[in-house]
Structure formats: C-alpha cells, structure tokens
Amino acid sequence: MKYADMTVRELEEVLRTEKARYAEYKSMGLNYDMTRGKPSLEQLALSDKMMNAEYFNGGRTYSGTDCRNYGGLEGIPEIRELFASIFGVPPSQVIAGGNSSLNIMYDLVSAFMLLGTGKGALPWTAQTDRLLSGEISFICPVPGYDRHFAITERLGIKMINVDISEDGPDMDRIEKLVKSDAGIKGMWSVPKYSNPTGVVYSDEVIERLARMKCAADDFRIFWDDAYSVHMLEGEPAKQKNLINACAEAGNPDRAYVFASTSKMTYPGAGVAAVASSASNIEWLKHIYTIQTIGPNKINQLVHANFLKDYDNLIIHMKKHADIMRPKFQCVADVLKEELGDSGVLSWSEPKGGYFISADTVYGCASQVVAMSRECGVLFTKAGSTYPYGKDPENKNIRIAPSLPPVEELRTAIHVFAVCVKICSAEILLAKKQK
Amino acid sequence: MKYADMTVRELEEVLRTEKARYAEYKSMGLNYDMTRGKPSLEQLALSDKMMNAEYFNGGRTYSGTDCRNYGGLEGIPEIRELFASIFGVPPSQVIAGGNSSLNIMYDLVSAFMLLGTGKGALPWTAQTDRLLSGEISFICPVPGYDRHFAITERLGIKMINVDISEDGPDMDRIEKLVKSDAGIKGMWSVPKYSNPTGVVYSDEVIERLARMKCAADDFRIFWDDAYSVHMLEGEPAKQKNLINACAEAGNPDRAYVFASTSKMTYPGAGVAAVASSASNIEWLKHIYTIQTIGPNKINQLVHANFLKDYDNLIIHMKKHADIMRPKFQCVADVLKEELGDSGVLSWSEPKGGYFISADTVYGCASQVVAMSRECGVLFTKAGSTYPYGKDPENKNIRIAPSLPPVEELRTAIHVFAVCVKICSAEILLAKKQK
Numbered sequence: 058m059k060y061a062d063m064t065v066r067e068l069e070e071v072l073r074t075e076k077a078r079y080a081e082y083k084s085m086g087l088n089y090d091m092t093r094g095k096p097s098l099e100q101l102a103l104s105d106k107m108m109n110a111e112y113f114n115g116g117r118t119y120s121g122t123d124c125r126n127y128g129g130l131e132g133i134p135e136i137r138e139l140f141a142s143i144f145g146v147p148p149s150q151v152i153a154g155g156n157s158s159l160n161i162m163y164d165l166v167s168a169f170m171l172l173g174t175g176k177g178a179l180p181w182t183a184q185t186d187r188l189l190s191g192e193i194s195f196i197c198p199v200p201g202y203d204r205h206f207a208i209t210e211r212l213g214i215k216m217i218n219v220d221i222s223e224d225g226p227d228m229d230r231i232e233k234l235v236k237s238d239a240g241i242k243g244m245w246s247v248p249k250y251s252n253p254t255g256v257v258y259s260d261e262v263i264e265r266l267a268r269m270k271c272a273a274d275d276f277r278i279f280w281d282d283a284y285s286v287h288m289l290e291g292e293p294a295k296q297k298n299l300i301n302a303c304a305e306a307g308n309p310d311r312a313y314v315f316a317s318t319s320k321m322t323y324p325g326a327g328v329a330a331v332a333s334s335a336s337n338i339e340w341l342k343h344i345y346t347i348q349t350i351g352p353n354k355i356n357q358l359v360h361a362n363f364l365k366d367y368d369n370l371i372i373h374m375k376k377h378a379d380i381m382r383p384k385f386q387c388v389a390d391v392l393k394e395e396l397g398d399s400g401v402l403s404w405s406e407p408k409g410g411y412f413i414s415a416d417t418v419y420g421c422a423s424q425v426v427a428m429s430r431e432c433g434v435l436f437t438k439a440g441s442t443y444p445y446g447k448d449p450e451n452k453n454i455r456i457a458p459s460l461p462p463v464e465e466l467r468t469a470i471h472v473f474a475v476c477v478k479i480c481s482a483e484i485l486l487a488k489k490q491k
Numbered sequence: 492m493k494y495a496d497m498t499v500r501e502l503e504e505v506l507r508t509e510k511a512r513y514a515e516y517k518s519m520g521l522n523y524d525m526t527r528g529k530p531s532l533e534q535l536a537l538s539d540k541m542m543n544a545e546y547f548n549g550g551r552t553y554s555g556t557d558c559r560n561y562g563g564l565e566g567i568p569e570i571r572e573l574f575a576s577i578f579g580v581p582p583s584q585v586i587a588g589g590n591s592s593l594n595i596m597y598d599l600v601s602a603f604m605l606l607g608t609g610k611g612a613l614p615w616t617a618q619t620d621r622l623l624s625g626e627i628s629f630i631c632p633v634p635g636y637d638r639h640f641a642i643t644e645r646l647g648i649k650m651i652n653v654d655i656s657e658d659g660p661d662m663d664r665i666e667k668l669v670k671s672d673a674g675i676k677g678m679w680s681v682p683k684y685s686n687p688t689g690v691v692y693s694d695e696v697i698e699r700l701a702r703m704k705c706a707a708d709d710f711r712i713f714w715d716d717a718y719s720v721h722m723l724e725g726e727p728a729k730q731k732n733l734i735n736a737c738a739e740a741g742n743p744d745r746a747y748v749f750a751s752t753s754k755m756t757y758p759g760a761g762v763a764a765v766a767s768s769a770s771n772i773e774w775l776k777h778i779y780t781i782q783t784i785g786p787n788k789i790n791q792l793v794h795a796n797f798l799k800d801y802d803n804l805i806i807h808m809k810k811h812a813d814i815m816r817p818k819f820q821c822v823a824d825v826l827k828e829e830l831g832d833s834g835v836l837s838w839s840e841p842k843g844g845y846f847i848s849a850d851t852v853y854g855c856a857s858q859v860v861a862m863s864r865e866c867g868v869l870f871t872k873a874g875s876t877y878p879y880g881k882d883p884e885n886k887n888i889r890i891a892p893s894l895p896p897v898e899e900l901r902t903a904i905h906v907f908a909v910c911v912k913i914c915s916a917e918i919l920l921a922k923k924q925k
Contacts, residue, residue, distance in 0.1 A: 093561065101550070101559045108547040108789070116539070116757070125535045125757040127527065155589050160783040167601055171616075171646060182605075182616060204781075211781045212605060319784075323550070323559040326789035347638075347645045349594040350753075353790060355542070355760040 059400040060481055065489050068482045075478045079432065082472045087433035089469045094252070094411035095460045096324055099380050103373065104322040104363070112362040116355060124354035130345050131338075133354050135361035136328055142367035143285055144314055144332040145298045151332045152341055154352045158317040158329035162279055163208050165313060165331075168344050169242070170212055174275040175310065175340045181242055181275075188240040196234060196244040198226035200414060200442030200453045202252040205245040205281065209444075216444035217241070221251065225258035228265045239272035243279055249296055250284035253414040253442055253455035255407020260297040267302035267311065278303075280314040286374045287320060288409040289382045293371070300332060309334040318360055320411070321373065328352075328360045384458040388413050388470050395474035401481035402474075404456075413456040414442075420451040421480035428476040434469045493834040494915055499923050502916045509912045513866065516906050521867035523903045528686070528845035529894045530758055533814050537807065538756040538797070546796040550789060558788035564779050565772075567788050569795035570762055576801035577719055578748055578766040579732045585766045586775055588786045592751040592763035596713055597642050599747060599765075602778050603676070604646055608709040609744065609774045615676055615709075622674040630668060630678040632660035634848060634876035634887045636686040639679040639715065643878075650878035651675070655685065659692035662699045673706035677713055683730055684718035687848040687876055687889035689841020694731040701736035701745065712737075714748040720808045721754060722843040723816045727805070734766060743768040752794055754845065755807065762786075762794045818892040822847050822904050829908035835915035836908075838890075847890040848876075854885040855914035862910040868903045 060068065106112075116125040120134050131137060132153025141148040154161055170193075173180045181193050194215040197206060201221070209216055217234065219226045226246070235241050244266075248258040266278060278299065286293045303311040310333070318327035331341065345351075364370050389406050392415075396402045404415040417425060423439035430436075437455040440446040456473070458466055494502065540546075550559040554568050565571060566587025575582040588595055604627075607614045615627045628649040631640060635655070643650055651668060653660045660680070669675050678700075682692040700712060712733065720727045737745040744767070752761035765775065779785075798804050823840050826849075830836045838849040851859060856873035863870055871889040874880040890907070892900055 095561055101557075104559075105550070108542070108544070108550075110542070113542040116535070116542075123532075123535075124760065125538075127529050127753075127758045129759075156787040157784045163782040164598075167605060171601060171604060204784075207781045319561075323789060324561045325563075325785050326558065326787045347641045348597040350591045350638075351759050353590040353760045353787065355757060356787060356790065 058398060060485055061400055065486060068486045071478060071482045075475050078475050079479060083432045089433065089461050089465050090435045091457045091461065091469060092435050092437050094457045096320055097380065097460055100377055101323065103376050107322060107359050107363040112359040114362060118358055124358045127350060129354060130342055130351045132352055133357045133361065136357040139361055139364060139366065140316065140330040143316055146300050146332050150335060150338055151330055152338060153328055153330040153357055155329060156326055158315040159204055161315060161329055161331050166208055166212055174277060178275050190238050190240040192240055194241045196231055196241060197444050198246055200253055201245060202247055203441040206444045218444060221254055221256055223256060225256060225262035228262055232269045235269055235271040235276060237272060242273050242275060243277045245279050247281045247283055249282060249294060250287055250407055250410025252410065253412035255405045255410050255412065255414065257294045257296060263297040263299055263302055267299060267306040267308060276311065278312045280312055282314050282316045284410040285316055286371060289378050289385055294408060310337050322360060328357050381459060383463050384466055387463050387466050388456060388458050391467055391470040391474060396477060402477050411457060411459055413458060415454045415456060416452045417477060419481050419484045421484055422448060422451050422454050424480040425476045426454060429473055432472050434472045492832060494919055495834055499920065502920045505912060505916045509909050512909050513913060517866045523867065523895050523899050524869045525891045525895065525903060526869050526871050528891045530754055531814065531894055534811055535757065537810050541756055541793050541797040546793040548796060552792055558792045561784060563788060564776055564785045566786055567791045567795065570791040573795055573798060573800065574750065574764040577750055580734050580766050584769060584772055585764055586772060587762055587764040587791055589763060590760055592749040593638055595749060595763055595765050600642055600646055608711060612709050624672050624674040626674055628675045630665055630675060631878050632680055634687055635679060636681055637875040640878045652878060655688055655690055657690060659690060659696035662696055666703045669703055669705040669710060671706060676707050676709060677711045679713050681715045681717055683716060683728060684721060684841055684844025686844065687846035689839040689844050689846065689848065691728045691730060697731040697733055697736055701733060701740040701742060710745065712746045714746055716748050716750045718844040719750055720804060723812050723819055728842060744771050756794060762791050815893060817897055818900055821897050821900050822890060822892050825901055825904040826908060830911060836911050845891060845893055847892060849888045849890060850886045851911060853915050853918040855918055856882060856885050856888050858914040859910045860888060863907055866906050868906045
C-alpha cells in the first residue's frame with residue numbers, strides 16, 4: 058500500500074513495526090561499510106596471478122623496451138594498445154600513466170587553469186577578467202561522482218547542476234548553457250553505468266555533446282569511462298565513441314576520455330589511461346614532459362601481460378560480473394520486497410557499474426543515512442552525489458553493494474529499508490498532523 | 492703544458508694532432524649516450540629479485556594492510572619507516588607516493604601557485620599584484636638540475652642564478668636576496684652529491700638556510716635529496732638535517748625534502764617520498780585527498796620487503812657503489828691523462844651521485860658538446876645545467892658516466908677530451924691572431 062494513501066493510524070502502525078525492527082537490528086552490533094565502490098576480496102583474488110615471474114618477463118616488453126629503466130612518457134606500447142581497444146581509438150591517441158585516473162583528471166584541470174588547454178590558449182585563471190560571468194564553471198550532471206565535484210570545488214571552479222535521466226543529462230539545458238557563457242569550460246561525466254545512477258548515455262546525447270555550439274572554444278568534456286567494460290551480465294553496453302563523434306562534428310579537441318584497471322585488477326595499484334585527439338595528446342605530452350619522469354612501466358608490463366587483449370579482458374570482466382551480479386540482485390530483491398508498493402523510494406536497477414542510486418520520495422536522505430549509521434550500516438554521506446555536497450531535495454542515496462558478502466548486504470539493505478520507512482512515515486505523519 | 496702559455500705554432504700543432512685523433516674516432520661510428528643519469532644494466536640486475544612472490548607476500552603488509560584495494564593516502568607504514576630512516580625524521584613526517592619524486596615537486600609548486608602553501612595562505616598566483624617585484628621567483632643554485640629549472644620555467648616562475656661552490660651555494664647572496672624580495676618564494680637544491688657538481692652542502696650552509704630571514708613568510712626550500720645514500724665508497728656523507736635545523740631555527744615549515752628509490756631499485760618504477768614538518772604534511776594530505784586515490788601500495792610493498800631497513804639498504808647501495816666507482820675513476824683518469832696540465836678544463840671528482848661537472852675554461856661548452864655529438868658521443872645539452880638553458884659563460888658540461896660500460900666510457904671521455912682540446916686551442920689561436 059502506498060504510504061501516501063495511508064491514514065494516520067496506518068502510518069503510526071508502520072512506525073511501531075519498523076521501530077521495533079530497527080531496535081532489533083541495532084542490538085545486533087552490525088558493522089557494514091558500503092560507503093565506497095570497493096571490490097570484494099573475491100574480486101581481488103581474480104588478479105592474484107598477476108604478480109608472477111611469467112608476467113614480469115625479466116622487465117622486458119615483447120616490443121623490446123626495458124621497463125626497469127627511465128624513458129617513455131606515453132606508456133609502453135602493449136598497454137596503450139589494450140587501452141586503445143577499450144577506448145576505440147588508435148594507440149597513438151592514448152597515454153597510459155600511473156595508478157589513478159582521478160589523478161590524471163585533477164592534473165589536467167589544474168594544468169588548464171595554469172597553462173591553458175593547448176598551444177596559444179590562455180590559462181583559465183588568466184581569463185576570468187574578460188568573462189562576462191567573471192568565473193570559470195563546469196557543468197555537473199547530477200547525481201554524480203563526488204570526487205569529480207571535489208576537484209572542481211578545490212580548484213575554485215563553479216559547478217552548475219544539470220539533471221540526469223534515463224538517457225543521460227538534460228541536453229536542452231546543457232546546449233543553452235554552453236552557448237551563452239564563455240566561462241563554462243568543462244563538463245564532468247560518467248557516460249556508461251554512471252556513478253551513481255547506472256545510466257548509459259544514449260548515442261543521441263553523445264552526438265549532441267559532440268555537436269553543440271560552445272561560447273568557449275576551450276570547452277572540454279571530462280569523460281570518465283570508469284565502467285566501460287563493467288557490465289553485470291553478457292557483454293558491455295554498446296555506446297557511440299565520443300572522441301570520434303567530436304572529430305566528425307568538427308570539434309576534435311573537445312573530449313578527454315579516462316579509464317583505469319583499478320576495477321579490473323587491483324584498485325589503487327592498476328594502470329590509468331587517457332585518450333583524446335592527436336593534438337590534445339601532444340598537449341598532454343607537453344605537460345607531462347615537465348611534470349614527471351614517466352609512468353611506472355613495470356606495473357604497465359605486468360598488466361599488459363596479464364590482461365593480454367580485449368577479448369581476454371572481457372573474459373576476465375565476466376568473472377567480476379559473476380561476483381557482482383548476485384549482490385545487485387540481492388539489493389533489488391530486498392528493496393522490492395520491503396518497499397515495492399510503498400511509493401516512498403525509487404531506485405535504479407543498473408546493468409553495470411558499481412552503484413545503485415536511490416531517491417527518497419519525501420526528501421529524507423540525510424536522515425536515512427544517519428539512522429543507518431547509528432545502526433552500524435554506513436552509506437555514502439547524503440548530499441555527496443551533488444556539487445558542494447548539497448542535494449537540493451535531500452533525496453539521493455548512493456548504495457555501493459560490491460564490498461560486503463551477499464548475506465551481510467541483505468541485512469544491510471533491510472536496515473536501510475527500515476530506515477527509509479521510518480523517516481518517510483514520520484514526514485507523512487507530520488504533514489497530516491499539521 | 493698550459494695552453495695559455497703556448498705559442499701560435501704550438502697551438503697549431505695541438506690542433507693538427509687532435510683533429511687527426513678526432514677524425515679517427517669519427518670513423519669508428521661510435522654511438523654512446525651519456526645525456527642522462529641512467530643506471531646501467533648491471534645495476535638494474537641488483538633488484539631483479541624484487542619482483543618475487545616472497546616480497547609480494549599475497550599483497551599484505553606485515554602490519555595487515557591489504558595493498559590490493561583502495562585506501563591509504565600517505566603510503567604504507569613499512570615504506571614510510573624506511574624513508575623516515577633516510578630522511579632522519581619520524582615516519583609521521585613522511586608521505587610515500589608514486590614512482591617519481593620530480594612529479595611530487597612539480598605538483599607541489601603547481602599547488603602552491605593555485606592553492607598557496609598552507610591553510611589561510613594566499614595562492615602564489617594571487618600575490619603578484621601586491622609584490623613590489625610583481626613576480627614570483629625561485630633561487631636556483633647553478634650549475635644545477637635541468638628538470639628542476641624546467642618546472643619553474645613552465646609554471647611562469649622567474650629564476651635567479653646563485654653560484655655554487657665547494658660547500659654549497661653562495662649564502663651571502665641568498666640571504667641578501669630573500670631578505671628584501673617577498674616575491675622570492677622558493678629555492679631548488681640537490682644538497683648531497685649535487686647534480687651536477689657533486690658538492691655536499693656544508694652544515695654551516697644548511698644552518699644559514701634554516702635561519703635566514705625571508706621577506707616572504709611562504710618561502711619554501713625544495714630539497715631534492717636524490718643522492719642521499721648514493722656514495723661511491725664507504726658510507727654516505729654525513730650532513731645536517733635541514734628539516735630539524737628549520738624547526739630549531741623557528742622556521743619549521745620552510746623545507747620539503749624529496750627522495751626516491753629510482754636509483755636504488757628500478758628507475759621510473761620505484762617509490763618516491765617527501766618529508767616535511769607535521770603541519771606541511773597535513774597540507775600535503777589536504778592536497779592529495781582531492782588530487783589522487785592514493786599511491787600504488789603494491790609497489791610500495793615489494794620495495795619495503797625487498798629493501799627491508801636502512802642497514803640493508805646501505806648494503807644494497809654499496810653494491811651500486813662498486814659498479815659506479817670504476818666509472819668515475821675512469822673519467823678522472825682519462826681527464827687527468829689528457830688534460831691534467833692543459834689549464835683548459837676543470838672538473839669535479841665527486842664522492843657520490845651520478846655526475847661529473849666539467850667547466851671549459853675558455854667558454855666553449857656548446858661547441859664541445861656539438862663536436863662530440865657529431866662523433867657519436869652524446870652529452871647533456873650545453874646550457875641545460877642553468878635556468879632557461881642559458882649558461883652565461885658557456886662553460887659547463889655535465890658528464891653522466893653511469894650507463895656505458897667502462898670500456899665505452901673510456902673511449903667517450905677520450906673523444907670528449909679531444910673536443911675540449913680542439914675547441915680551446917681554436918679560441919686561444921683566434922685570440923692570439925687578432
């Protein structure tokens with residue numbers, strides 16, 4: 058029965074029942090952490106063969122590079138080829154770097170602030186005086202990834218929320234924004250199995266992003282393809298290639314695409330990479346040649362030898378999917394069972410990625426997260442899926458089901474559901490009693 | 492015989508002899524690269540046991556961290572302890588990062604430009620308007636490390652040359668400079684077995700650096716202790732600890748000290764680290780927590796397990812010394828034999844590090860490097876040991892003897908000496924014939 062249709066007495070009954078359940082869960086002394094998209098021990102074990110003499114191969118690549126000494130700014134050919142097959146661009150348009158794609162993104166935004174987006178371009182920090190708006194801004198599809206928003210916030214870039222729906226962000230709004238304000242210099246996005254919504258941007262959205270007219274000719278899309286091959290079943294979703302779409306639309310330098318093996322092999326000890334136009338790659342090399350002595354080639358070597366090629370990578374990712382699928386299924390089952398006809402929560406049922414996005418219909422996200430925490434079940438801080446940590450409707454909660462075993466997860470989601478019911482019923486009761 | 496004392500005829504005779512030798516060397520089709528301080532194959536082999544199941548230890552540190560998953564911004568405890576023993580500070584004052592100390596330095600200067608040196612400090616880019624000089628500057632002891640100078644040049648920071656002599660840079664000059672100009676925000680230095688001079692800064696220099704009054708309260712010393720344990724014989728040179736000296740002098744936040752295992756294990760695939768005051772380490776964490784998901788802990792783990800502790804590290808570095816010593820000896824021997832009484836070249840005889848610094852007395856560094864190159868012997872570009880690549884006297888050449896085997900090195904240095912003789916004799920002849 059929909060909570061909205063309940064009488065005061067019925068709502069009070071819900072509260073009584075659910076508070077009793079809550080007390081019982083609380084007495085269990087639970088301690089579950091679902092704050093971050095961390096792979097489970099079972100997933101880590103899939104890569105334990107990587108640190109093997111076979112893959113180290115004496116430190117030499119098959120193309121002959123000695124990975125044990127200095128040299129090479131773009132990464133070793135073997136790993137660039139593997140990433141090229143993921144990105145769908147030639148290896149020459151890929152740079153394979155260190156262990157963190159987030160680090161590549163931060164460094165890029167920071168470099169654009171201090172050095173500009175290319176030869177002859179003004180640094181973003183030097184442009185504010187001549188902008189009507191007087192400030193540099195980024196478009197932020199919401200809900201989105203907190204660590205993207207943290208980068209732009211830290212570097213003093215204003216963030217503009219744009220809602221995201223089933224096929225991607227609101228393109229009418231974006232087109233209007235970028236057309237009129239030359240201070241809008243960039244846009245964050247997680248285009249496939251998006252964090253946290255699980256949305257796969259449609260080809261039409263991608264084409265419009267590639268084609269749209271921007272007042273700023275140094276507008277750049279930060280395309281965080283973190284979950285490119287992270288499907289839960291079958292094959293990865295097919296999606297138009299943004300870099301090629303931008304080239305075809307006559308805006309070849311608009312897109313930077315990022316990925317890493319963090320959720321393929323070892324999180325935090327993988328290889329990250331960036332792809333873009335040939336001219337942007339030249340600009341990246343111009344930056345990196347001063348910034349670093351080059352990436353850790355040994356780590357790239359063992360990754361290239363272990364993951365081999367795209368087909369083998371997909372076989373490997375299907376093993377991840379087999380571990381992840383039951384967890385997503387468990388969340389879906391419990392939420393349906395607990396809240397299916399309540400009308401107080403909507404949630405995503407993604408086909409890949411690491412997250413389930415839940416919207417509390419009556420705007421009680423922060424209360425639900427706080428109540429769950431008191432019960433020993435930790436979710437990502439409410440609001441964190443929005444710029445400045447401010448969810449204007451206090452509705453969104455990100456559920457990260459990857460780390461706990463299924464049985465723990467089941468309990469955790471029951472706790473979550475109980476908290477959603479209590480908070481929602483209380484809000485409805487208060488309304489009715491006013 | 493000193494060239495300066497030679498008659499025209501004697502100089503012509505020198506030219507005839509040396510040009511004949513040059514032609515002979517040229518006909519040999521040599522191809523030697525001495526441009527960078529790259530360790531040799533023999534040195535790399537010292538660490539080939541590192542990529543071993545024993546050191547990987549299932550991805551777990553002895554303190555219990557699972558290095559195969561996300562988490563940990565400061566590096567694993569084991570590697571922080573090892574670096575702490577090198578830096579001579581508590582592990583809490585060390586952050587162990589990725590594979591490149593140069594990258595840490597670049598990021599730090601870049602962050603100071605955009606974010607300032609600490610909580611409440613103005614970003615350097617925001618200060619230029621209020622500075623008398625109107626610009627941000629760094630003190631650069633010369634000759635020095637080209638890649639340091641490249642960072643400051645790239646980020647738009649003016650560089651001020653300060654000569655370096657046996658006990659370090661000219662402190663009278665530095666004290667005068669920093670006292671009067673609040674735009675002088677930093678100083679580069681390689682304090683032990685300096686690149687390229689091999690100089691070990693004296694304790695007095697270090698104390699004066701710690702004590703000196705700076706007009707800028709956000710003045711920072713970038714102390715690149717790249718060769719801290721890279722002696723050629725015996726034990727590493729003892730040197731006063733700059734971080735402690737700064738603390739004692741009441742300037743606790745003045746120094747950042749850098750090191751990496753690049754020239755201990757695998758260059759470019761090692762672990763880099765930075766040490767500073769507790770409050771600066773907090774500021775670094777404040778930066779890193781947005782910039783990155785953390786360092787590659789697996790690489791830190793195998794390094795910590797392979798290098799173990801300070802005593803074991805020194806045993807390991809003595810093996811490097813045994814390989815390096817004959818190369819430095821070879822250069823010294825050939826230079827003495829060829830040029831010992833000529834008075835046209837002075838050169839360093841360092842006790843550690845990776846370089847020999849040579850000064851052509853008659854300012855013909857670029858000609859010597861060009862002539863050597865034509866003969867197939869590559870030295871670092873003349874001028875590159877000075878800011879903006881401009882050696883005001885065109886005198887300094889950096890010799891990097893580590894990579895070639897001794898026999899190749901011997902030939903290369905003979906070629907070098909021949910070129911020095913020819914260029915010097917030509918200059919002297921031209922003077923006499925004027």
